[in-house]
Structures are given as C-alpha cells and as structure tokens.
Amino acid sequence: MPSFTDRVLTHISENHLFTRADRLLLAVSGGVDSMVMAHLLHANGFNISLIHVNYQLRGSESDADEEFVHNWALAQDAKLWTKRVDLTQERRNGESIQMVARRVRRRYFEEILDEYNYDYLLTGHQLNDQLETLLINLIRGTGIRGFASLKASNGKYRRPLLSELSDDVVSYANETGLVWREDSSNSSDKYLRNKIRHHLSPLLFELGMTRQSLVNTNRHLQLARRLFEDQVGELKHQLIRTVENHTYLKLPVHRSMQEQLDLVQELLGEYPFVREQYRQVLANTSLSLEEGGWLLSKQGELLLLQKMPTNVSLTNASETITTLPARISSAGIEYQLHLVDRPDNLTSSDVQYLSPAACGYDVNQPRCSIQVTPRHTGEKLQPLGMFGQQKTVKKVLQELGIPPQLRSALSFLRNSEGHILALPGFLITHAGQVRSTDVKVISITLKKKMPDSN
Known part of the structure; x- marks a missing residue:
C-alpha cells in the first residue's frame, strides 16, 4: 500500500494542483492538518510561505498559536505573514463568528496572494472535513453544490490533503515527530461540526465506510457538479442578456x-x-x-x-415631446413611445397604453405635447381605477416599492397642464387612461428589450 506521502504527492500530481516551481502560500493555524501539510511539502522540496490569522478569540491560547507558527516558520527559514483581527469590529448584522472569520481571512489571504504574486493558496482540508461539510449541508438542506462543496482545486485555492483521512494525517504527524497545537474549542459539542465529528462520523466508519469509498463518492459528486454547472452555463447563455x-x-x-x-x-x-x-x-x-x-x-x-446610478439624487432635466415615436429615460431605463392601433387588450404586462387625446395629440399635424419631468414635492395623482380619489405621489411610490434614493431619478409624463399621465414602467393615471373614442393609442415599452437568443 502506498505511503501517506506517496498518496498525497499522487493526489497533487493527478489533479494538477501545483508543482515545485510554483510559489505556494499555506494557510497554517498551528493545528495538525495545516502543520502536516506544511511539513510534508517543505520536506519534499516545494516552495512554501506561511500565512496565519490570529482572531484573538481564545486569549492566550490564540497568542500561543501565533507564536508556535512563527517559531516553526523561523526554524524552516520560511516566510510568514501574520495578521491580528478583532472579529467584533468586523462583524456585520446576522453574521456568526464563523462567517465573519471566514470572510476576514479570505480577504487577507487574497490581498497577500495578489500583492506578492503567489501562485496558489493552500489549505489543510482533508476527507473528514469533506464528509462533515456534506453532512452539515444535508441537515440544513442543499443541492449538488452543497454535496460537492470542497474541491481539490478552486480558482487559486488548493487542498493537497483532500484524499486523506484525519486519522492518517495524525499518524503521519506522530511518525515524523511533528508537534502541533490543539484548539480547545474542538473538544466541545457546542458547534454542529463538532457533534458530527465526535458522534456521527465514527458511526459511519463503524458501519463500513472507508477512505476509498469517500474518495470515490467525492469524485462522482464533483463530476455531477461539473455537469450541472455546464448546464447552468448553457441556460445563462439562452435566458440572460446584459445591455x-x-x-x-x-x-x-x-x-x-x-x-x-x-x-x-x-x-x-x-x-x-x-x-x-x-x-x-x-x-x-x-x-x-x-x-x-x-x-x-x-x-x-x-x-x-x-x-442603480451612482448619484440618483440628481433631478432629471425636464423636456417636452412633440412628435412620435420618441424615447425617454426614467431612472436609467429607456422607454419608447409609439402611436399604434388600439389593441383589443389594454392590460398587457409588457406595454402601457396612453390616450393620445390626453396628450393633446393632433392627427392633422400630427403633433402632441407630453412633458417629461421629475416628481414635484407634495403633488398628488389619481391612480387608474380609483374614481375621485387621489394619493400623494410619495405614497404611490412607497406602495410600488421604489427605493427612496431612486425616486428623484424617475420621469413622469404630464399633459400641457402639468397633470401626471403616467409613470413609465409602473402605472397609468386616471388622466392618462385610454378613452372609449380612441382609435389610436400611445404605447410605452422598454427600449432595451432582451434580444432574440437566435
């Protein structure tokens, strides 16, 4: 049977993770997984530097972890990057400590990666981490990405120990006389991952699960994920357009x-x-x-x-439309106005219809008078269907769910007397509604419709 080192080197080679010519940045906490990763790669001639984040969550223990990693790097003549962070200052609403720690360290890792031109960032995840993550996601509800979330290669991130069980990682450390730090929080069942690690995972191995069965399952799941993501890419190409x-x-x-x-x-x-x-x-x-x-x-x-525009508080300039077809802009979205035959159905969700008579349209000229202006403070309008009742424009915009910072960038269509006829894309008012005598109507449609995918 191949040795632990041989299996790891084969995993690195077969998955094209990195070579000895690459500049590798290793995320090292001082725990057994990351220390075994650092020791094995250093012993086999890889070009490594270390990076460590001290979250200061365990007081003197956290400081001792940092000192331990510092001393090991010094003994191996390896470059070490360190950072101390106060997670309480970095925490956002709704974030758990684990979430904010992950976000902060990832940001720091990528800063060092980019600024100092490292090729890859390596982490010490192993097969048990893969199993625990799969089970956590299964408990919470997941899809194929949750079942295959840990990949050996993901962008600039690499996981050279992902073919190995935690017991084999510890055995390598003991056989080589490697010392590591124990995180006291790992012994507590306070966290779901620890409960799975201490109770559920051992039961699965007792029932017959093996290292090879886990490796095979992970390989099949990664293939399923790649096929799934290929299909998602095809759907994006078919259904999404960006203009x-x-x-x-x-x-x-x-x-x-x-x-x-x-x-x-x-x-x-x-x-x-x-x-x-x-x-x-x-x-x-x-x-x-x-x-x-x-x-x-x-x-x-x-x-x-x-x-959204970077400065939506700027008021739109007023203009007057006198001929059709015409184009207008409202909050950065462009609309087209056309004179068309009156359709049988005036309630299309794609098109709004405005009465030409309400716009002063003269078929003999042909000319119209449509003012395009921003909202006016305190003004009211009568929504279509609300007979004799008016609402403030502010109230209407609130009901439509339009964010406050976008409202001043909206364009309203008005008649020559200044009465609101329409808010393009949202509503037609009582003053602008199509009349029973209208043979022609003015259509309001999105200018930038999705192009055909053919």
Whole structure:
C-alpha cells in the first residue's frame, strides 16, 4: 500500500494542483492538518510561505498559536505573514463568528496572494472535513453544490490533503515527530461540526465506510457538479442578456413558482438578492426592490436587474415631446413611445397604453405635447381605477416599492397642464387612461428589450 506521502504527492500530481516551481502560500493555524501539510511539502522540496490569522478569540491560547507558527516558520527559514483581527469590529448584522472569520481571512489571504504574486493558496482540508461539510449541508438542506462543496482545486485555492483521512494525517504527524497545537474549542459539542465529528462520523466508519469509498463518492459528486454547472452555463447563455447596466432574465412561463425561484436563484447567484426578494418580485409585477446597488423588478416575462446610478439624487432635466415615436429615460431605463392601433387588450404586462387625446395629440399635424419631468414635492395623482380619489405621489411610490434614493431619478409624463399621465414602467393615471373614442393609442415599452437568443 502506498505511503501517506506517496498518496498525497499522487493526489497533487493527478489533479494538477501545483508543482515545485510554483510559489505556494499555506494557510497554517498551528493545528495538525495545516502543520502536516506544511511539513510534508517543505520536506519534499516545494516552495512554501506561511500565512496565519490570529482572531484573538481564545486569549492566550490564540497568542500561543501565533507564536508556535512563527517559531516553526523561523526554524524552516520560511516566510510568514501574520495578521491580528478583532472579529467584533468586523462583524456585520446576522453574521456568526464563523462567517465573519471566514470572510476576514479570505480577504487577507487574497490581498497577500495578489500583492506578492503567489501562485496558489493552500489549505489543510482533508476527507473528514469533506464528509462533515456534506453532512452539515444535508441537515440544513442543499443541492449538488452543497454535496460537492470542497474541491481539490478552486480558482487559486488548493487542498493537497483532500484524499486523506484525519486519522492518517495524525499518524503521519506522530511518525515524523511533528508537534502541533490543539484548539480547545474542538473538544466541545457546542458547534454542529463538532457533534458530527465526535458522534456521527465514527458511526459511519463503524458501519463500513472507508477512505476509498469517500474518495470515490467525492469524485462522482464533483463530476455531477461539473455537469450541472455546464448546464447552468448553457441556460445563462439562452435566458440572460446584459445591455450596459441592465441584465434581463427571460422567465420560463410554464414552470411553477417554486421551479422559477430555484432557477432564478441559480442563474442570478452573483447578484445581491436573496430567495425571498425574488419571490416577492415574481409574485407582484408592480414591486421593485433595491439591494447592494441593484434594482430588481419584473416586466412581463422578463426579470430586470438594473445597476442603480451612482448619484440618483440628481433631478432629471425636464423636456417636452412633440412628435412620435420618441424615447425617454426614467431612472436609467429607456422607454419608447409609439402611436399604434388600439389593441383589443389594454392590460398587457409588457406595454402601457396612453390616450393620445390626453396628450393633446393632433392627427392633422400630427403633433402632441407630453412633458417629461421629475416628481414635484407634495403633488398628488389619481391612480387608474380609483374614481375621485387621489394619493400623494410619495405614497404611490412607497406602495410600488421604489427605493427612496431612486425616486428623484424617475420621469413622469404630464399633459400641457402639468397633470401626471403616467409613470413609465409602473402605472397609468386616471388622466392618462385610454378613452372609449380612441382609435389610436400611445404605447410605452422598454427600449432595451432582451434580444432574440437566435
């Protein structure tokens, strides 16, 4: 049977993780996994530097870990990068200590990687970590990415011990006389991972699970994940178009809400919205939500993500439309106005219809008078269907879910007397509604519709 070292070197070679010519940055906590990784690679001629983060969570223990790593690096003549952080200062609302620690160390690792031109960042994850992560994700509910979350190679991140069990890692340390630090928090069942490590994982091995069965399972799951991600890439190509600061996702109309949500969440994972926000917008076409500098809305069969202007507080300049067709801009979204034959159905979710008579349209000229202006403080409008009742524009915008910082960038269409006829993309007012005598109507549509995928 190959030795531990031979298996690790084979894993590195077969998965093309790195070579002896690469500059490697090793994340070392002082624990047995990271120390075995550092010792084995150093002993086999790899070009290593170390990086350590002291979270100061365990007082003198944390400081002793840092000193231990420092002394080992000094003895091996290896470069060491260290950083002390106060996680309470870095913590965001809703973040657990583990989440903020992961975010802070990743940011620090990538700063050093980029600034000092290291080729790869190595971590000491091994097979038991893979198993524990799979079980945690299974308990919480997951998909293929949760079952295959730890990859031997992921961007600039590499995991050279991912083919080995923790017992074999400890055996290597004992056989080579390697010393390491024990994290006292690992002995507590306070955390779910520790409960799995102490109780569930040993039971699975007792029932017959082996190192090789775990390796095989991981290989099959990684293949399934790659096939899945290839299919997701194809769907993105078919359903998503990006034009300047606008991203359009064409929704599959013959899918259930649950299936649409699953698809949207998968295809738009890089955007700052969460599942519940997508659900709200899919269920309410008049709703728009802002998050992380993006505006999310639904227009017909399109889900629209708009990068918000960097200074949306600037008031739009006023203009007057006298001829059709015409183009207008509202909060960075462009619309087209056309004179068209009156359709049988005036309630399309893709198009708004305005009465030409309300705009002073003269068929003999042909000319119209449509003012395009920002909102006016304290003004009111009468939404379509609310007979004799008016609402403040502020109240209407709140009900539509338009973020406050975007409202001053909206353009309103008005008649020559200044009465609001429409808010493009959102509503037509009582003053602008199509009349029974109108043979022609003015259509308002998105200028930047999704191009055909053919």
